[in-house]
Amino acid sequence: MVVCALGDLLLDVVVRLDTELNLGADASARTRTGAGGQAANVAAWASELGAEGRLVAKRAGDAAGRLVADELRGHGVEVLGPEVDGTNGIVVSIVAPTGERTMASDRGVAPSLRADELEMRWFGGVSWLHVTGYALFRSPIDEAAAKAAGAVRGQGGRISVDLSSWSMIADFGPEKLVRRLELLAPDVIFGNEEELEAVGGRFPAGRWVLKRGPEGIELDDGTRLPAPEVDVVDTTGAGDALAAGYLVGGPELGLEAAARCVAKLGTMPW
Numbered sequence: 035m036v037v038c039a040l041g042d043l044l045l046d047v048v049v050r051l052d053t054e055l056n057l058g059a060d061a062s063a064r065t066r067t068g069a070g071g072q073a074a075n076v077a078a079w080a081s082e083l084g085a086e087g088r089l090v091a092k093r094a095g096d097a098a099g100r101l102v103a104d105e106l107r108g109h110g111v112e113v114l115g116p117e118v119d120g121t122n123g124i125v126v127s128i129v130a131p132t133g134e135r136t137m138a139s140d141r142g143v144a145p146s147l148r149a150d151e152l153e154m155r156w157f158g159g160v161s162w163l164h165v166t167g168y169a170l171f172r173s174p175i176d177e178a179a180a181k182a183a184g185a186v187r188g189q190g191g192r193i194s195v196d197l198s199s200w201s202m203i204a205d206f207g208p209e210k211l212v213r214r215l216e217l218l219a220p221d222v223i224f225g226n227e228e229e230l231e232a233v234g235g236r237f238p239a240g241r242w243v244l245k246r247g248p249e250g251i252e253l254d255d256g257t258r259l260p261a262p263e264v265d266v267v268d269t270t271g272a273g274d275a276l277a278a279g280y281l282v283g284g285p286e287l288g289l290e291a292a293a294r295c296v297a298k299l300g301t302m303p304w
Contacts, residue, residue: 036159037080037281038088039073040182041166041175042144043106043113044123045098046070048300050268051131066300069102070125071144072166072198074111075271075301079278079291081110082303088112090156090182092147092175094122109302114156118143133266133296145172149181157185162281167198167229170214171206183218193218195239196277197225203232212238224277243280243288245273251285259285262293271301 048066055061069078074089081087089106092115093099099122103113123142129135145168157163163186169179183193195215197203203211215223215238222241230237230244237244237254244252247269250261275295279288298304 035161035282036086036088037077037162037164037278038090038157038160038186039076039080039164039166040090040179041073041169042071042123042141043069043074043089043091043093043099043102044071044125044139044141044144045102046125046127046270046301048127048129048268048270050129050299053131055128064299068300068302069105069109070271070301071123072168072196072274073164074102074106075274076164076278077111078106078109078302079275079295080282083279083282083287083291085161085282086112088114088156088160090152091115092143092151093117094120094143096120096122098122098124105302114153115147116151127270129268129270133269135268135270137270141168141172145169145175147175147178149174149177152178152181154185157182157189157191160186160189160191162192162194164194164196164277164281165218165220166196167202170195170211170218171202176214180218192221194222194224194277194281195220196273197223197229197233200226200228200232203229208233215239222280224273224280226273243276243285245276250289251276253285259289261289264293264297266296268299269296272296274301275303
């Protein structure tokens with residue numbers, strides 16, 4: 035099985051606070067710096083779980099871009115897409131003592147991926163193309179995502195989409211996003227309760243996975259599956275691990291991968 039994710043390869047800076055953040059004062063914390071970005075996370079977890087992981091993303095040739103590409107290859111992921119001059123994206127995740135995270139993102143050159151920069155050989159044999167919502171909120175990467183989806187579907191592969199961010203859905207426009215999703219026609223959509231509300235209370239796909247955090251997931255047939263009990267360290271990237279597991283082996287593997295992810299600091303498998 036080949037799982038190809040299209041979107042971002044970013045430098046993740048995860049800061050887990052030992053105490054609540056108090057603006058203007060100091061706070062002790064634990065940190066992790068390394069490869070991240072929603073698409074990169076999915077590709078890495080897919081590889082970890084036994085699939086062939088691929089990533090299609092535009093990245094910069096600066097120090098950050100080289101570092102994260104090398105790390106992702108170390109997880110067994112084939113890194114594809116143009117390397118260009120400019121600044122690679124960086125995302126800072128502030129994790130509260132409870133494990134909940136807030137992110138500040140600079141996507142760098144990633145959203146400038148153009149359809150004419152894609153090579154069709156990248157999508158040969160792809161079972162699932164996973165498109166991040168971040169790739170649908172900006173142009174020209176949205177056109178690249180549509181072209182990639184057409185290439186994968188044309189050879190019998192399937193498409194999945196993660197809605198990514200309720201706040202960005204609100205800024206982008208829910209109706210506009212729904213129209214874009216209807217054209218993309220994903221086989222399955224992943225989203226949490228806030229993202230579902232942001233798109234109008236209905237997933238525009240026949241199959242969907244509602245991410246309910248510590249309460250587990252709900253599937254399109256009404257089935258609810260609980261999350262495994264685990265000591266939560268950091269929820270950053272848990273939804274990406276869940277999506278990868280679901281694509282590789284179904285909802286139970288997705289929940290297992292998400293539990294592994296939240297039990298440690300950072301988004302990548304260990």
